[in-house]
Amino acid sequence: MAGFGIFFALLIWFFFFFGILLFFIVANWKIYKKMGLEGWESLVPFYNLWVLAKAVGKPPYWGLLCCIPFFIGIIWAIWLCNMLSKSFGKDEGFTVGLIFLPFIFIPILGSGNAKYLGPYGDPVAFRAYNENKKFDFENNNLIN
Numbered sequence: 001m002a003g004f005g006i007f008f009a010l011l012i013w014f015f016f017f018f019g020i021l022l023f024f025i026v027a028n029w030k031i032y033k034k035m036g037l038e039g040w041e042s043l044v045p046f047y048n049l050w051v052l053a054k055a056v057g058k059p060p061y062w063g064l065l066c067c068i069p070f071f072i073g074i075i076w077a078i079w080l081c082n083m084l085s086k087s088f089g090k091d092e093g094f095t096v097g098l099i100f101l102p103f104i105f106i107p108i109l110g111s112g113n114a115k116y117l118g119p120y121g122d123p124v125a126f127r128a129y130n131e132n133k134k135f136d137f138e139n140n141n142l143i144n
Contacts, residue, residue, distance in 0.1 A: 020103075023103075023107070024102075024103075024106065025042075025043065026110070027106045027107040027109070027110035027111065028042040028048075028106065028110065029042050029043075029110070030109075030110030030111060031084075031106070031109050031110045032048075032051075032052075032055075034088075034109075034110070034114070034115070034116045035055045035087070035116045036055075036116070037051055037055060046063075046064065046067065048063075049063030049064060049066055049067070049080075050063045050064060051063070052080065052084070053080060054119075055087070055119060056080065056083035056084050056086075056087045056119055056120060056121050057083065057087070057118075057119025057120055057121030057122030057123075057125055057126060058080070058083060058119075058121040058122070062076060062079075062080060063080065066080060078095075078099060081095050081098045081099055082095040083120055083121045084098070084109075085098055085109075086120035086121075087116060087117060087118065087119060087120040087121075087126075088109055088114040088115065088116055088117065089114065089115065089117045090109075090114065
């Protein structure tokens with residue numbers, strides 16, 4: 001009978017963590033859709049960081065620099081979070097929230113009324129996006 005109790009406890013934990021995982025998948029999917037990207041791009045490991053770096057106006061390899069172990073990757077990830085929050089018109093306080101309370105601030109970006117304002121990390125593209133609301137991230141060109 002004790003084996004059934006352990007199985008039941010593990011099953012509860014599985015559904016709890018699966019629910020949290022699903023919650024973050026949906027929130028990230030919505031963030032990518034707001035940025036004009038495909039939602040599935042948020043699901044592919046490493047590629048999601050590559051695309052995110054381009055969407056916030058930095059070279060794509062910045063996303064991969066987040067994967068470097070120890071403090072180097074953490075610094076790049078914080079920098080990318082800052083560019084993401086500024087691309088949605090938020091300030092450094094929101095960046096701190098994204099870093100320390102992601103379970104609250106990521107859904108705010110995805111489901112809240114935050115609007116994507118363009119790639120903040122590239123001032124020329126940021127101005128162009130805000131003037132025309134269309135920008136080709138692949139070729140760094142305006143879409144008329």
